[in-house]
Amino acid sequence: MVKTRSGWRLHLASVLTFMVVAGALVWTLYPLLWVVLSSIKPEQDQFAIPPVWFGSRLTLDNYIRFFQDASFLKTLVNSTVITTLSTALSLLLGVPSAYGLSRFHLRYKDILSIGVLLVRMLPPIVMVIPIFLLARTFRLLDTYTVMVLVGAFFSVPFVIWMMKGFFDEVPTELEEAAMVDGSSRAWAMWRVIVPLTGPGMAATAVLSALIVWNEFLYALVLTGANTRTLPVLVNSFVSEKTVNWGVMSAAGVVAALPLVLFGLSIQKHLIRGLTAGAIK
Amino acid sequence: MNAAQKLPSREFREKILFLAPGLGYIGVLFVFPLLYSLYVSLTQWNLLRPDLGVRWVGVANFVSLLRDPFTWQTVARTAYFVFGSVALELVLGMILALALNREFPGVGVIRSIILIPFIIAPVVVGFTWRFLLNNDFGPLPHLFSALHLNFLVNPPLLSNASLVIPMLIVIDAWQYMPFVTLVLLAGLKALPSEPYEAALVDGASPVQQFFRITLPLLRPALLVAVIIRTMTALRVFDTVFVMTGGGPGSASEVLSFYGYRMAFQSYQMGMSAAIGLLTLLIALVLTLFLMRSGSQS
Numbered sequence: 001m002v003k004t005r006s007g008w009r010l011h012l013a014s015v016l017t018f019m020v021v022a023g024a025l026v027w028t029l030y031p032l033l034w035v036v037l038s039s040i041k042p043e044q045d046q047f048a049i050p051p052v053w054f055g056s057r058l059t060l061d062n063y064i065r066f067f068q069d070a071s072f073l074k075t076l077v078n079s080t081v082i083t084t085l086s087t088a089l090s091l092l093l094g095v096p097s098a099y100g101l102s103r104f105h106l107r108y109k110d111i112l113s114i115g116v117l118l119v120r121m122l123p124p125i126v127m128v129i130p131i132f133l134l135a136r137t138f139r140l141l142d143t144y145t146v147m148v149l150v151g152a153f154f155s156v157p158f159v160i161w162m163m164k165g166f167f168d169e170v171p172t173e174l175e176e177a178a179m180v181d182g183s184s185r186a187w188a189m190w191r192v193i194v195p196l197t198g199p200g201m202a203a204t205a206v207l208s209a210l211i212v213w214n215e216f217l218y219a220l221v222l223t224g225a226n227t228r229t230l231p232v233l234v235n236s237f238v239s240e241k242t243v244n245w246g247v248m249s250a251a252g253v254v255a256a257l258p259l260v261l262f263g264l265s266i267q268k269h270l271i272r273g274l275t276a277g278a279i280k
Numbered sequence: 281m282n283a284a285q286k287l288p289s290r291e292f293r294e295k296i297l298f299l300a301p302g303l304g305y306i307g308v309l310f311v312f313p314l315l316y317s318l319y320v321s322l323t324q325w326n327l328l329r330p331d332l333g334v335r336w337v338g339v340a341n342f343v344s345l346l347r348d349p350f351t352w353q354t355v356a357r358t359a360y361f362v363f364g365s366v367a368l369e370l371v372l373g374m375i376l377a378l379a380l381n382r383e384f385p386g387v388g389v390i391r392s393i394i395l396i397p398f399i400i401a402p403v404v405v406g407f408t409w410r411f412l413l414n415n416d417f418g419p420l421p422h423l424f425s426a427l428h429l430n431f432l433v434n435p436p437l438l439s440n441a442s443l444v445i446p447m448l449i450v451i452d453a454w455q456y457m458p459f460v461t462l463v464l465l466a467g468l469k470a471l472p473s474e475p476y477e478a479a480l481v482d483g484a485s486p487v488q489q490f491f492r493i494t495l496p497l498l499r500p501a502l503l504v505a506v507i508i509r510t511m512t513a514l515r516v517f518d519t520v521f522v523m524t525g526g527g528p529g530s531a532s533e534v535l536s537f538y539g540y541r542m543a544f545q546s547y548q549m550g551m552s553a554a555i556g557l558l559t560l561l562i563a564l565v566l567t568l569f570l571m572r573s574g575s576q577s
Contacts, residue, residue, distance in 0.1 A: 008488070013382070020379040021390060028394050031408050031435060031454065039409070049437035050422045050550055097302025112303060123360050123515040123538035123563050126556040129320060129543050156302055171377050206503045214401035216518040217536075221544065231403035235522050238407055245411060256400045263399035264392050270399075271462045273558050275504050 033196040039063070040226030046245045062250035074255065079189035079213060082144060082229060086151030086212040087205055093152065093210075095201070099189055101160065102167035113164075122155035124217050132221050142224030150222065151212035158211065159204050160275035166200035167193065203269030206262045213259050230255040321553035328547045341554040350530075350536075351555075355562070357445065358534045362513040364449040367454070369509060372453060372503070373460030378460065378490075379469045391462070406522030409451050413437050438524055442532035448532060451519055455510070459504045467501025468494070469548040482544040510570060513564055535559045 012181055013201040033054070038046065041055030041064050041213045066072050100106075101113060131150060132141075174196070175188035184189070195199070216231040223232060263270060321342070324335045345351050373548045380391060397405065411525065412420045415436045424432040437447050484492065495502075517536040520526060526533035526541065535540070543552035 012485070017379045017382050017384065020375055024376050025390065027454070028397060028458075031412055032396060034412055035408050047417060048370075049416060051419045053419070064344045065387065091365075091485075093302040093305050095302075100298035101296060104298070106295065106299075110570055116303070116306065119310050121563065121567055122310070123511075123536060123559050125515065125517065125539040126317065126560045127313050129541070129549060129556055130317040132543070133320065133549065134313065134316065139285075149309070153306060156306050159445040160302060178399055186297065193431045207556075210399065213404075216401065217540070222522075223370045224573070231401050233520070234401075234403050234407050238410060238522055246415060249411070252404045256404050259401075260396055264395065267355045267392060267395055270395075271459065271466065273457070275463060275508060 019181075035249045035252050038245055039253050041246055043244075047092075057105045058083050062246040065247050066254060072251065075228055075230050078144075078223075078227050079229040079231075079255075082147045082151060082227070083147045083209050083212045085144070087208045089148060089152040090208050091201070092156040092198065094156045095163050095194075095204075097156075098163035099159045099167050099193065100162045103172065113161075116157045116160050120161070124154075127207065128221055130215060135222055141222060143228050144227055144228060146222050147219065147227060147229075148217050151215065154215065155208035155211045157274060157275075158209055161205045161276040162207065163197070163200065165272070165276050166197045166204075170196050200269065203266040204273060206266045207236055207270060207273045210259050210263055224244070241247075290526040312489060317553045317556060320494070321550050321557055322454055323550045327549060332497050335425050337550065341550045342558075345554050345558065349486055351471065351558075354530075354538050357532070361448060361516065361534055362450075365452040365513045365516075366506060366509045368449055368453045369457045369460045370505065371458050373505070374465055376457070376461045377464035377468055380465055389466075394461065395458045397455045400455070402455065403452065404519035405506065405523050406519040409454075409519075410413055410438070410523050413447075439528045441528050442527065443452070444532045445522055447517075448519065448523070451523070452513065452516065455519075456509060460509060463505045463508075464501050467498045471497050499574075503540065507567065507570045507574070510566060511563065513557070514566070536564070 009171060037053055037055070040058050040060065041052075042057060042059045042061065045052055087243040101109065106112065129145075135146045170193055175185070175192050178188040178192050179185060188226050213229075215229075215233065216235070219229045219232050220235070228236075230251070234248070234251055237243065237251065322336060322338055324332075324337045324340075326332055376394070380387060380394075400408075412418045413436070415421045415433065421433045421436070424430070432443070437443055440447075471494065475497070476489060479493060497541050515536055516534055517540065520534055520537050521540070522533055524532040526537045535555065536559065539552050539555040542548050542555055
C-alpha cells in the first residue's frame with residue numbers, strides 16, 4: 001500500500017517535471033525561433049498574413065544585406081572595438097584591485113568592498129546626465145574614448161567582485177613561497193596566481209564583455225554616426241516607418257549570437273559572477 | 281633606520297600599486313559625476329537655450345518634482361513594474377528550479393537553452409517582442425485571436441494603457457527568469473539532505489517538505505535573487521524605450537525613462553538630474569531595506 005502510493009507520487013513528480021520543463025522550453029524558444037526563422041525567410045514571406053513560421057525557401061539574403069551595408073557593418077566594428085578595449089581596461093584595472101582586496105590586511109576593507117558593490121548597484125540613469133554633460137564639455141561625444149571609459153566603469157565592479165572570489169580560493173602559501181625566493185608581489189601574482197585563476201579570468205572577461213556589448217542607454221546618449229553600437233542600430237530600425245523585418249531579424253541575430261555563445265561557454269561562472277558580493 | 285621610517289614601507293607601496301588604479305578609477309568616475317549631478321540638479325539648464333545660461337535655482341527642481349503628481353504616478357508605475365516582475369520571476373523561477381533540480385537526461389542542455397534570453401541584449405529582446413506582438417506580421421496576435429483572447433489584440437497590447445505594464449512584466453520575466461532559476465537551483469543543490477531524511481521518517485508530504493524545509497533553507501538564495509532583480513528591474517530602460525517609448529501616453533513611463541525624457545526630449549538638465557538623484561535615493565533605501573530584512577533572520 002505504502003509502496004504503491006510512493007510509486008504513484010514518483011510518477012506524478014516525473015509528469016509534473018516534464019510538463020514544467022516542456023513549458024519552459026516552449027516559452028523560451030518561441031520568440032527566439034521566430035526571429036531566427038524570420039532572418040532566413042525571403043522578403044515576400046515576411047509580410048504573409050497570417051504570418052508563416054517557415055518561408056517558401058531558405059535564404060541568407062537578409063544577412064548579405066546586413067553585411068553589405070557599410071553603416072550596418074560599422075556598428076558591428078564599433079561594438080567589437082568598444083567591447084574589446086573596455087574589457088581589456090576593466091581587467092587591467094580590476095584584477096589587481098581584486099587581488100589586493102583578497103590578500104592585503106586593510107583597515108577599511110569592508111568599506112571599500114561595499115563601496116564597489118554600491119557602484120555596481122547604481123541605477124545608470126543617475127550618471128547619464130553628468131557623464132553626458134562632461135563628455136560634451138570635453139568634446140568626447142561620439143568618440144570611442146568615452147564609450148570605453150564608461151564601459152570599464154560599469155564592468156570594473158563586476159571584475160573586482162568576481163575575481164576576488166577566485167583569488168580567495170587560491171592558498172596564500174603559493175605566492176608567499178615565490179616571494180621568499182625574492183620576487184616582488186606583482187611578479188608572484190603574474191607568474192603564480194594569474195595562471196592558476198586563468199579559467200576564472202576568462203569567465204570574468206566574458207561577463208565584462210557581455211555588460212559592455214549589451215549596454216544601450218549610454219550608447220544611445222554618447223554615440224553618434226561614427227561610433228554607434230549594435231543595440232543603437234537595432235533600436236533605430238524599430239523606430240523607422242518602413243520596417244524590413246528580415247534584415248532587422250538578421251541584425252538581432254548578429255547582435256545576440258556571439259555573446260550568447262561566449263556566455264553559454266561560461267554559464268557556471270556567469271551566475272556566480274553576477275551574484276558575487278550579494279551573499280557573504 | 282630613519283630613512284626607512286620616512287619612506288613608505290614596501291607593503292604600503294604594494295597596497296597602493298594594486299588597489300589604487302581600479303578603486304581610484306571607479307571612485308573618480310563615481311564621485312565626480314555624482315557631485316556634478318548634484319550641482320546640475322540645483323540649476324535651471326536648458327540645452328536648447330544656451331542664451332539663458334545655467335541659472336542657480338537652489339532646491340526649486342526638487343520642490344517642483346515632489347509637488348508634481350506625475351512624479352508620484354511614475355514612482356507608482358515603477359513600483360508596479362518592479363514588484364510585478366520580481367514576484368513573477370520568483371514564482372516561475374522557483375517552479376522551474378525545482379524541476380531542473382531533478383536528474384533526467386538532457387538536463388544540462390535544457391539549462392543552457394533556458395539561459396539564452398538572459399544573455400541577449402535587452403534592446404534585442406525588446407525588438408523581438410515588438411515583432412512577435414505586431415498586429416499584422418507577428419504570430420502572437422494571430423494566436424490570441426485563434427484562442428478568442430480578443431482583449432489582447434484589440435486594442436494592440438502595446439497601445440493598451442491598462443495592459444502595457446503587465447506586458448512589460450511578462451517580457452522582463454522572459455529575460456530574467458533564467459537568472460532567478462539558476463540562482464535558486466544553485467541554492468537547491470547546496471541544501472543538506474538530513475532534514476529531508478527526517479521528514480521522510482515523519483511522513484511529511486512533498487508539499488509540506490517544500491514549505492517547511494526547502495523554502496526556509498533557501499532563504500539566502502531567495503534574498504540574493506530578490507536584491508539583484510529588484511535593483512535591475514528598477515533600472516529598466518532599454519525594453520521600455522524600444523517597445524513603448526513610455527506610451528501609450530505615459531502609461532509605461534518608468535523612472536529611468538522619465539529622467540531620460542526630461543534630459544533628451546525636454547532638454548531640462550536640472551530636472552533630469554533631480555529625477556536621477558531621486559532614483560538613486562529610492563535604490564539606496566530599497567537596498568538597505570532588503571539587506572536588513574535579510575540579515576534579521
